[in-house]
Amino acid sequence: MSLLAYPAADSAPDASPEASAAAPVASSVLPDPEAAAAAVAGQLASAAAATDQEGGFPTQEFDWLRAAGLLTAPLPAAEGGFDLMAPTHTLRLLRTLKHIGRGNLAVGRVYEGHANALQLIQRFGRPEQVRRWAQDARAGHLFGVWNTEAQDGVQLEPLPGGRYRLRGSKTFGSGAGHLSRPLITGALPDGGGWQMFVLPTDEQPTTLNSSFWQPLGMRATASFRVELTGAEIGPDDLLGQPGDYYQQPWFSGGAIRFAAVQLGAAEAVFDETRRFLRELGRLDDPYQKMRVGEMAMLIESGNHWLRGAAEHAARPLAHAEAEATVAYANLVRTAIEEICLRVLPLAERSVGARGLLRPEPFERLHRDLTHYLRQPAPDAAVADAGRFVLHHAAPAYSLWNA
Incomplete structure (x- = not known):
């Protein structure tokens, strides 16, 4: 899933991105x-x-x-x-x-x-x-994945030998200048469809417009506008068939991944709130107990949603029953968004104005989480789940296992 596309600002190109210097790779993957x-x-x-x-x-x-x-x-x-x-x-x-x-x-x-x-x-x-x-x-x-674009979206222009020259740009290119293997989508000529490809940015010219990225939060994601015009790819760089990127349930079902990241930020807010109150000696305040207790309930409900999401994604018919898989993923993202939106004001009330001063982390955590929660089409996501349950007659206890 990608963020909503907005028209990019007038380009003020930076230098072409280079792959960040790779640290020595661990000799073996940790078992867990x-x-x-x-x-x-x-x-x-x-x-x-x-x-x-x-x-x-x-x-x-x-x-x-x-x-x-x-x-x-x-x-x-x-x-x-x-x-x-x-x-x-x-x-x-x-x-x-x-x-x-x-x-x-x-x-x-x-x-x-x-x-x-x-x-x-x-x-x-x-x-x-x-x-x-x-x-x-x-x-x-x-x-990484760069899919979002504005009016000057990416076009694939045919060259001899099955190669393509790129024209156009992507917006919200998270990690721009640091991703050396972004997976990008572009339009094939003559209505040929939406094609995925992997671009080696350490070998091909791209230009960054960092002025595009002036966000409320998530500043460090470097989600710039990336101009791809002039870069070339070969047939071995093309991934899958046209339209594969939007295949369900994988496209919308992936919402459970960003929801998990969001819940992690809510846990950070919760943990920092408790630390702050301990340092102030406010552990016996009855109103603080009430707020932190409610936060604990919200966080644990989010963990239950993650377990439910995992069980639903792992069922044998998850791919065949794409409609149900997507509907459940939409429930998960909606529930965790609501959890985060309730945790934030509880934390603010708990720590007060003093806690919102740097170097305390709350101001940054609030900005980052508020920004990241703005995933595309939140109303459509919950409406899609509602449409699914309205058109299925199974009782609630078996609705997601039918």
Whole structure:
């Protein structure tokens, strides 16, 4: 899923992006990416304020994820990964994403895009492509998905030999200047459809417009406008068939991933609120107890939603019953959005004006989470779930297992 597209500002190009220098890759993947993410979350949180600026990017933090084996964890086991994107590992995937979001929401956003790109490659790539791009991931390359565009969207112009020259740009290109293997969508000529491809940005010319990214929060995601005109790709860079990107349930069903990252940020708000109150000696205040108790209820309900999402995604008919899978994912994203929107004001009331002063983390956490919650079409998502349940007669206790 991508953020809503808005018209880009007039271009003020920066220098062409280069791949960030890859840290040495860990010699082996940790046996449990969830444990690795939990272990690194505190380190991510301690460094989050340093990159919280427009144009910033958590480069060092992704070196930590590389060293922990988390950038290769989404790969198949045969390619040196944990097979984190397999349906049977969905709960571990969601908890991994939650821990990274708990540490730094900007890192969680970019990491979710990395995992999404590797999942699409595994699902739609030819075996030789899966091997090639897995090798890139093991070498330290950062993947992601750039789909959102404005009026000057990406066009694929045919060249001899099955090659294409790109024309146009993408907006909200998270990780721009740091992703060296973005998965991008573009229009084929003569109505040929919407085609995925992977662009090696360390080899092909692209231009960044950082002035596009002046956000409320999520500053460190470097979600710039990326001008792709002049770059070229070959037939081996094309992924899948036209239209594959929008296949359900994978397109809308992926909402459970960003919801997990969001819930991680809500957990961070909860944990920081308790720390702040302890330091002030306000643990016996009855009103603080009431607010924190309500926050605990909300956070735990979010964890139950993640477990439900994992169970639903792992059921044998998840792909065949795409409509039900998408409807349930829409329930999950809606419920977790509501949880986050209730946690934030409870935390604000608990910490008061003093807690919203830097260097306390609440101001940044509030901005980042508020911004990241603005995923596309929230009303349509819950309406789609309502449409599904209205047209199915199964009683509530078996509605999602029928």
